[in-house]
Amino acid sequence: MVVRNELTDxxxxxxxxxxxxxxxxxxxxxxxxQEQSVSALAGxxxxxxxxxxxxxxxxxxxxLVTKQRRGREQVVHAEMSTLHRxxxxxxxxxxxxxxxxxxxxxxxxxxxxxxxxxxx
Amino acid sequence: MVVRNELTDxxxxxxxxxxxxxxxxxxxxxxxxQEQSVSALAGxxxxxxxxxxxxxxxxxxxxLVTKQRRGREQVVHAEMSTLHRxxxxxxxxxxxxxxxxxxxxxxxxxxxxxxxxxxx
DNA sequence: ATTTCGTACAACCATTTGGTTGTAGGTTAC
DNA sequence: GTAACCTACAACCAAATGGTTGTACGAAAT
Numbered sequence: 035m036v037v038r039n040e041l042t043d044x045x046x047x048x049x050x051x052x053x054x055x056x057x058x059x060x061x062x063x064x065x066x067x068q069e070q071s072v073s074a075l076a077g078x079x080x081x082x083x084x085x086x087x088x089x090x091x092x093x094x095x096x097x098l099v100t101k102q103r104r105g106r107e108q109v110v111h112a113e114m115s116t117l118h119r120x121x122x123x124x125x126x127x128x129x130x131x132x133x134x135x136x137x138x139x140x141x142x143x144x145x146x147x148x149x150x151x152x153x154x
Numbered sequence: 155m156v157v158r159n160e161l162t163d164x165x166x167x168x169x170x171x172x173x174x175x176x177x178x179x180x181x182x183x184x185x186x187x188q189e190q191s192v193s194a195l196a197g198x199x200x201x202x203x204x205x206x207x208x209x210x211x212x213x214x215x216x217x218l219v220t221k222q223r224r225g226r227e228q229v230v231h232a233e234m235s236t237l238h239r240x241x242x243x244x245x246x247x248x249x250x251x252x253x254x255x256x257x258x259x260x261x262x263x264x265x266x267x268x269x270x271x272x273x274x
Numbered sequence: 275a276t277t278t279c280g281t282a283c284a285a286c287c288a289t290t291t292g293g294t295t296g297t298a299g300g301t302t303a304c
Numbered sequence: 305g306t307a308a309c310c311t312a313c314a315a316c317c318a319a320a321t322g323g324t325t326g327t328a329c330g331a332a333a334t
Contacts, residue, residue: 043176054170055292056163066250073310085293087311092291106301106310114251121244128241130186131234175322193280205323207281212321226280226331 041119045097049120052096057081058089062112065099069111072101161239165217169240172216177201178209182232185219189231192221 041049052058061075076086090110093099097116101108161169172178181195196206210230213219217236221228 043179046179047174047176050170050174051291054167054174056167057292059163059166062247063250066247071310081292082294083311084295084313087313088292108311112251114248117244117247117251121241121248124237124241124244127182127186127237128234130183131232131237134187171321177322191280201322202324203281204283204325207283208322211282228281 037115041123046120046123048096049098049116052092052098053120055089055092057086058093061086061089061093061110062098062117065110066112069109071104071107071109073107075110157235161243166240166243168212168216169218169236172212172218173240175209175212177206178213181206181209181213181230182218182237185230186232189229191224191227191229193227195230 053062057079060078064070064075064078072087072090073083075090076083079086090099090101093110094101097113099110100113101110103109173182177199180198184190184195184198192207192210193203195210196203199206210219210221213230214221217233219230220233221230223229
């Protein structure tokens with residue numbers, strides 16, 4: 035299987051949206067430590083089983099977790115590669131910022147290249 | 155000023171939710187490269203000025219950017235520390251995974267002697 | 275002074291989200 | 305077989321999201 039290292043906008047949307055909820059982040063940390071069935075996960079939260087199931091589904095659509103049947107249980111485990119790629123994306127933002135100092139030198143040297151307004 | 159290195163659930167919610175939109179991520183990368191006024195930013199997108207203004211407000215509430223008045227413009231610049239802390243959070247998930255075979259309890263028992271790793 | 279520019283904000287709308295309950299199907303246990 | 309358990313999914317609801325237009329106000333340019 036070919037593993038692209040870059041994320042599409044949609045994939046990134048789903049990943050960050052999935053991580054933008056404390057319950058889902060908690061689910062992620064739990065299954066990072068140890069994979070668990072959906073109902074085992076549900077036992078930890080003060081909400082219905084169906085609600086937890088939905089949260090898992092959101093994480094699954096974001097490829098942050100996968101499910102695997104085992105008997106009558108569905109075992110949830112973390113998908114590290116996705117988490118890693120999200121981390122790399124944020125790190126690339128940091129790199130972008132660190133490269134900003136160089137750009138400022140250029141600006142000072144050149145003082146606003148002509149035609150700066152139009153493009154893109 | 156004391157800079158907590160950990161994020162509350164609410165802060166983390168806001169950060170990831172803010173990043174879960176392609177337009178807002180693009181705004182972040184633009185102001186990471188170079189700070190820009192809100193209207194300059196708005197010029198880059200096929201949506202109303204008010205919509206862009208709202209996106210900036212979402213990023214601002216997440217502390218991913220700050221605004222600074224300059225003349226009649228409001229200049230948006232990136233808040234690296236927040237981006238960095240989000241990146242660190244994801245990295246801590248990765249560390250969690252790498253250490254998952256070990257007993258976490260031992261780590262917790264030993265960690266953080268009072269005053270140990272406070273300010274940054 | 276008047277106009278123009280950049281911003282702020284309210285009101286409105288369609289869609290999505292995060293929760294609920296209820297129903298149904300497949301597995302394991304008795 | 306029957307009961308109990310785990311999961312799936314639909315229907316429903318309140319609240320949040322992402323967009324719009326319109327109005328208003330301060331700063332700058334004329």
